[in-house]
Amino acid sequence: MQKLIISLLLMSVIAVACQKGDHTKTSQKDSAVDTKVEALISKMTLIEKIGQLNQYSSRWEMTGPAPESVDSMSLYNMVKEGKVGSMLNITGAVATRKIQTWAVDSSRLGIPLILAYDVIHGYETMFPIPLAEAASWEPELAKKSSRIAAIEASAVGLHWTFAPMVDIARDARWGRFMEGAGEDPYLGAKMAYARVKGFQGDDLSDETTIAACAKHFAAYGFIESGRDYNVVQISDPTLHNIVFPPFKACVDAGVATFMNAFNTINETPATASSYLQRDILKGEWGFDGFVVSDWNSIGELLPHGVAADKMEAAFKAITAGSDMDMEGNAYINNLEELVNEGKVDEALIDDAVRRILKIKFKLGLFDDPYKYCNPEREKSVMRCDEHLAAAKEAAKRSIVLLKNDNKLLPLKKDGLKIAVIGELAGSKDVPLGSWRAKAITNSAVSLLEGMKNTTGSSVIEFVKGPAYTEGLRSFTTELKINTTDKSGMGAAKLLAAKSDVVVIALGEDCWQTGEGRSQTDISMKGFQQELLEEVYKVNKNVVVVLMNGRPIEINWMAENVPAIVECWHLGSEAGIGIAEVLFGDYNPAGKLPVSFPRAVGQQPLYYNHFNTGRPTNGEGNVFWSHYTDESKTPLFPFGYGLSYTSFSYSDLKLSSNELSSGDKILVKASVTNTGDVAGEEIVQLYIRDLVGSISRPVKELKGFEKIRLEPKETKVVTFEITTKDLEFYGASGKWTAEPGEFNLWVGPNSAEGMEANFVLK
Ligand code: BGC
Numbered sequence: 001m002q003k004l005i006i007s008l009l010l011m012s013v014i015a016v017a018c019q020k021g022d023h024t025k026t027s028q029k030d031s032a033v034d035t036k037v038e039a040l041i042s043k044m045t046l047i048e049k050i051g052q053l054n055q056y057s058s059r060w061e062m063t064g065p066a067p068e069s070v071d072s073m074s075l076y077n078m079v080k081e082g083k084v085g086s087m088l089n090i091t092g093a094v095a096t097r098k099i100q101t102w103a104v105d106s107s108r109l110g111i112p113l114i115l116a117y118d119v120i121h122g123y124e125t126m127f128p129i130p131l132a133e134a135a136s137w138e139p140e141l142a143k144k145s146s147r148i149a150a151i152e153a154s155a156v157g158l159h160w161t162f163a164p165m166v167d168i169a170r171d172a173r174w175g176r177f178m179e180g181a182g183e184d185p186y187l188g189a190k191m192a193y194a195r196v197k198g199f200q201g202d203d204l205s206d207e208t209t210i211a212a213c214a215k216h217f218a219a220y221g222f223i224e225s226g227r228d229y230n231v232v233q234i235s236d237p238t239l240h241n242i243v244f245p246p247f248k249a250c251v252d253a254g255v256a257t258f259m260n261a262f263n264t265i266n267e268t269p270a271t272a273s274s275y276l277q278r279d280i281l282k283g284e285w286g287f288d289g290f291v292v293s294d295w296n297s298i299g300e301l302l303p304h305g306v307a308a309d310k311m312e313a314a315f316k317a318i319t320a321g322s323d324m325d326m327e328g329n330a331y332i333n334n335l336e337e338l339v340n341e342g343k344v345d346e347a348l349i350d351d352a353v354r355r356i357l358k359i360k361f362k363l364g365l366f367d368d369p370y371k372y373c374n375p376e377r378e379k380s381v382m383r384c385d386e387h388l389a390a391a392k393e394a395a396k397r398s399i400v401l402l403k404n405d406n407k408l409l410p411l412k413k414d415g416l417k418i419a420v421i422g423e424l425a426g427s428k429d430v431p432l433g434s435w436r437a438k439a440i441t442n443s444a445v446s447l448l449e450g451m452k453n454t455t456g457s458s459v460i461e462f463v464k465g466p467a468y469t470e471g472l473r474s475f476t477t478e479l480k481i482n483t484t485d486k487s488g489m490g491a492a493k494l495l496a497a498k499s500d501v502v503v504i505a506l507g508e509d510c511w512q513t514g515e516g517r518s519q520t521d522i523s524m525k526g527f528q529q530e531l532l533e534e535v536y537k538v539n540k541n542v543v544v545v546l547m548n549g550r551p552i553e554i555n556w557m558a559e560n561v562p563a564i565v566e567c568w569h570l571g572s573e574a575g576i577g578i579a580e581v582l583f584g585d586y587n588p589a590g591k592l593p594v595s596f597p598r599a600v601g602q603q604p605l606y607y608n609h610f611n612t613g614r615p616t617n618g619e620g621n622v623f624w625s626h627y628t629d630e631s632k633t634p635l636f637p638f639g640y641g642l643s644y645t646s647f648s649y650s651d652l653k654l655s656s657n658e659l660s661s662g663d664k665i666l667v668k669a670s671v672t673n674t675g676d677v678a679g680e681e682i683v684q685l686y687i688r689d690l691v692g693s694i695s696r697p698v699k700e701l702k703g704f705e706k707i708r709l710e711p712k713e714t715k716v717v718t719f720e721i722t723t724k725d726l727e728f729y730g731a732s733g734k735w736t737a738e739p740g741e742f743n744l745w746v747g748p749n750s751a752e753g754m755e756a757n758f759v760l761k
């Protein structure tokens with residue numbers, strides 16, 4: 001009896017899921033593909049259909065733990081039997097052709113595999129990590145680097161990248177901060193849209209484009225205490241207003257696939273969430289691509305404690321709308337039985353297969369499964385001059401000048417004795433960043449090389465200082481930081497003392513960031529702080545070049561050192577890009593896509609926070625929202641960044657102080673270059689909705705424009721505000737703009753700006 005009730009319950013869940021998942025938007029162009037897909041599905045056996053939902057990593061490159069091993073022989077047999085629809089981590093035109101031959105020539109229906117790889121910020125030519133590139137506030141730049149990444153990846157037979165990662169992140173303890181565009185949904189959505197367009201172009205069947213994947217759906221960036229794979233507790237409005245916008249932007253850009261996430265959301269694992277995958281993604285947003293699980297995230301429903309075994313995990317995941325099982329072995333081993341026992345409706349399997357086959361058709365894999373495997377193209381495009389030039393451009397445009405007292409920067413190319421100090425300054429590897437696809441180890445231009453290459457008669461000498469790391473550095477191993485051997489400190493001090501200026505590179509090794517790299521302490525590790533202080537004792541002309549993949553704690557530095565340049569992990573041409581900034585060939589114009597905290601205890605820290613009931617203090621009163629041992633403000637706010645010139649803002653004018661539905665307000669502001677060199681400024685527009693049905697953030701970015709100004713030149717920047725820009729997901733559970741008063745700012749960052757008000761009628 002109990003069994004009967006359970007299976008009746010299961011059947012009704014399936015029926016609802018089927019209805020919800022069937023909202024595919026069919027354009028005319030797609031209908032030819034649909035016909036082919038239906039014809040193919042009609043020939044497929046149940047196990048062949050389930051095979052299409054099964055994805056394995058190659059056994060020779062892993063980006064996660066192997067849950068159950070499938071050796072090469074059994075893999076070959078499974079591909080032959082049509083039991084594998086996709087593979088990840090196979091690279092190189094020869095290898096991809098080989099595995100594709102197995103599927104096309106040896107399986108009954110010859111359905112090609114879709115081959116995937118994590119091409120996050122470049123394939124061999126490395127671009128700045130996505131967090132850095134977001135600091136350019138130039139979606140076009142991100143589009144171009146994704147385009148180049150696709151050109152390189154497609155040449156080796158790859159069809160699909162697991163990017164862009166569009167998770168909004170607010171907690172610097174999380175190692176994966178580096179993979180996304182930072183803390184803001186508006187900037188994040190612009191970058192996400194651009195990246196999808198860059199990878200996919202306008203035509204997926206073009207041999208230089210690849211399918212993109214919006215990940216990780218959803219809220220992975222909100223994991224509790226910044227600890228990777230941890231749980232997420234999040235309100236519905238925050239999910240809709242902050243987390244979803246970049247994902248929605250990917251759907252608007254036509255993204256082919258989504259990846260779900262490891263985390264739970266309010267006690268339900270994202271992988272088993274019907275709300276996310278069916279109601280929102282495939283329902284409300286009409287997404288007609290497919291959803292891949294994250295690495296064994298279906299298998300992880302067991303340790304999450306929502307499935308007793310893989311059978312139940314498979315049931316929950318397919319019901320919730322996860323179409324493809326990455327490395328979980330849950331679908332291939334259990335779905336057939338679940339269908340045969342009537343627990344899973346075959347229509348659910350058909351829906352998933354349909355989605356996957358559609359993307360394979362769109363990629364043109366049925367016309368030519370090998371068209372992407374092109375050894376000649378592979379040779380000619382990898383790290384070609386054009387790609388490296390684009391990487392250099394991206395590197396310099398991602399740099400943020402945080403401090404420049406007494407115009408210490410730019411440095412003169414001639415006549416100076418320059419000390420370059422720090423292991424990171426000499427490193428040809430760290431700038432390549434984490435999640436570096438097929439970057440060649442030690443292939444970046446180091447800061448030292450870049451400076452030597454760019455300078456004139458200035459003499460550059462280098463001392464490494466104490467070693468930063470010990471032992472193996474790699475994607476899969478825990479990084480060991482040297483905390484015992486201080487040798488090198490003395491030599492660094494001696495060099496600093498006899499030099500005119502010191503350029504010291506500090507921050508993080510790239511393997512301190514990325515997946516599985518959460519930290520409780522975000523200050524500089526090893527002997528870096530001590531090295532900085534020792535050097536500063538003997539030479540006050542210190543320029544810090546920061547290399548890091550997350551915001552780090554730099555209070556002492558910010559207070560004492562005259563110049564700080566945020567250089568992240570900038571990719572293949574990092575050293576050249578940084579040197580062009582240091583020597584003034586390029587005037588830095590980046591702005592922070594994330595708030596820099598004063599202390600790790602402030603995390604999560606973000607500019608678009610709520611006001612609270614007690615935002616400010618009364619006289620001598622302790623009972624207000626603050627810390628007793630540290631300010632609650634950021635050290636450097638979101639949107640902050642300096643230039644070698646200065647800008648003044650004036651004449652903020654609104655076309656009206658009232659906005660009616662369907663209408664718009666034009667916001668104009670004048671920006672003048674008040675210095676004596678040309679420069680670029682990112683002009684930012686923020687609003688605040690003063691009274692809402694729910695609490696509203698104290699500021700929200702609603703527009704930005706990067707402009708270039710010659711010395712003394714003034715430009716008028718115009719923004720448009722419509723009712724749509726004021727919409728949010730409030731108490732009604734719908735996106736609406738609520739009438740009332742708004743504040744508005746136009747300024748150089750989230751903490752400054754000219755202010756005005758308007759009313760939404
Ligand atoms: C990561 C994904 C990645 C996948 C495949 C997982 O561990 O969370 O972002 O795409 O591995 O490498």
